Amino acid sequence: MKFSIALFALAFAVSVGTMFAADPPPWAYGFEGPPQAGATVIPVPPAKPDPTPRTVPGATAKYSRTEISNRFGPADWFPSEHPQMPDVVAHGKQSNVWACGLCHYPNGKGRAENAGVSGLSTEYFIHTMRDFKNENRKSADPRKANTNLMIQFAKNMTDDEIKAAAEYFGAIKWTTPWIKVVESKTAPKTKPSNGLFITEGSEMEPLGNRIVETPVDGEATEVLRDPHSSFIAYVPIGSVKKGEALVTKGGGKTTACGVCHGADLKGLGPVPSLAGRSPSYLMRQMFDMQQNFRKGTWTELMKPVVANLTADDMLNIVAYTASRTP
Numbered sequence: 140m141k142f143s144i145a146l147f148a149l150a151f152a153v154s155v156g157t158m159f160a161a162d163p164p165p166w167a168y169g170f171e172g173p174p175q176a177g178a179t180v181i182p183v184p185p186a187k188p189d190p191t192p193r194t195v196p197g198a199t200a201k202y203s204r205t206e207i208s209n210r211f212g213p214a215d216w217f218p219s220e221h222p223q224m225p226d227v228v229a230h231g232k233q234s235n236v237w238a239c240g241l242c243h244y245p246n247g248k249g250r251a252e253n254a255g256v257s258g259l260s261t262e263y264f265i266h267t268m269r270d271f272k273n274e275n276r277k278s279a280d281p282r283k284a285n286t287n288l289m290i291q292f293a294k295n296m297t298d299d300e301i302k303a304a305a306e307y308f309g310a311i312k313w314t315t316p317w318i319k320v321v322e323s324k325t326a327p328k329t330k331p332s333n334g335l336f337i338t339e340g341s342e343m344e345p346l347g348n349r350i351v352e353t354p355v356d357g358e359a360t361e362v363l364r365d366p367h368s369s370f371i372a373y374v375p376i377g378s379v380k381k382g383e384a385l386v387t388k389g390g391g392k393t394t395a396c397g398v399c400h401g402a403d404l405k406g407l408g409p410v411p412s413l414a415g416r417s418p419s420y421l422m423r424q425m426f427d428m429q430q431n432f433r434k435g436t437w438t439e440l441m442k443p444v445v446a447n448l449t450a451d452d453m454l455n456i457v458a459y460t461a462s463r464t465p
């Protein structure tokens with residue numbers, strides 16, 4: 140009897156242990172702490188109306204804050220820097236598909252809380268939109284509203300609209316760095332805002348075991364959506380090197396990534412690139428795949444890759460991939 144109670148206690152401890160191991164790392168999902176039991180989606184609020192005309196460095200146009208965040212026709216600050224946008228990218232489709240350019244920017248570089256989508260192969264882009272549509276791509280953090288929005292958009296798009304968006308973003312080559320990686324013991328104090336961490340003032344705090352990916356200029360990114368205003372990722376000291384070992388050799392825990400993602404991690408055939416992409420985004424994807432929230436047919440190839448990685452391994456991996464030139 141005593142023995143079986145002890146056994147039960149042990150089994151319970153193990154299951155609680157795995158439960159905690161499966162908590163989505165909050166820094167990658169845009170929250171300050173893990174989700175509590177019964178947590179549900181936190182909706183994205185519409186921006187407060189503000190008619191004051193604004194501009195960004197180098198642009199000639201002026202837009203009000205309301206226009207900048209118009210879900211069906213957001214600001215396009217630099218129209219000469221990208222091909223003509225298909226209607227769905229520029230305007231979305233009333234009432235369930237928002238303009239792709241709103242979150243991913245017209246140049247497709249995207250932000251930490253969503254994803255860089257430029258330069259992806261058309262084949263992968265279409266495949267992954269279908270995964271969203273079939274609910275094979277969900278977020279491990281139930282609060283992450285914009286993953287649900289992607290599902291909603293994909294469900295309401297025609298195949299032609301998906302193809303047009305895929306061809307548009309795929310044709311924009313991603314070559315300039317967008318995220319600067321800095322190894323550091325400290326990071327600026329940030330506050331979460333709709334999935335993005337915004338720096339407040341100049342106060343620093345210990346970084347600990349996380350990555351703080353934040354806009355270089357919070358106002359330019361959050362309010363103005365300036366597609367020239369980039370990001371900085373504070374990563375723990377030594378993480379890039381540890382990540383490099385796992386990525387290039389596998390370290391007995393995983394498969395070297397270059398086999399499928401290309402030796403330079405810039406993508407290979409339909410397999411997406413990893414180099415220079417948002418570490419928060421890639422962390423979410425690896426974690427979601429490991430925990431079976433992302434599970435399309437192609438995800439099968441990634442399952443054994445992530446199966447034995449700890450959250451720290453994944454953090455080190457994405458610190459390294461983010462530090463590579465895109």
Ligand code: HEC
Nearest residue numbers: 237238239241242252253254267278285286288289304423
């Ligand atoms: C409200 C913001 C928002 C809008 C608008 C938006 N997306 Fe997204 N998109 C996201 C988020 C968030 C993710 C990443 C989800 C995650 O991390 O779980 C994403 C991911 C993607 C990905 C996956 C990229 C990859 O590497 O696998 C593709 C493709 C994509 N979006 C296409 C589109 C298209 C096409 C449109 C326009 C119809 C669009 N998105 C509009 C927020 C948005």
Ligand code: HEC
Nearest residue numbers: 393394395396399411421424425435437438440441444456
């Ligand atoms: C056997 C081939 C293979 C290997 C090895 C591999 N990957 Fe992948 N990876 C893929 C495929 C295929 C996809 C697309 C999965 C999908 O569509 O769901 C992918 C997707 C990803 C994504 C999501 C990208 C996005 O745009 O959403 C990440 C992150 C990733 N891999 C990281 C890695 C890392 C890190 C390694 C090495 C430790 C690695 N992969 C090794 C085949 C591979």
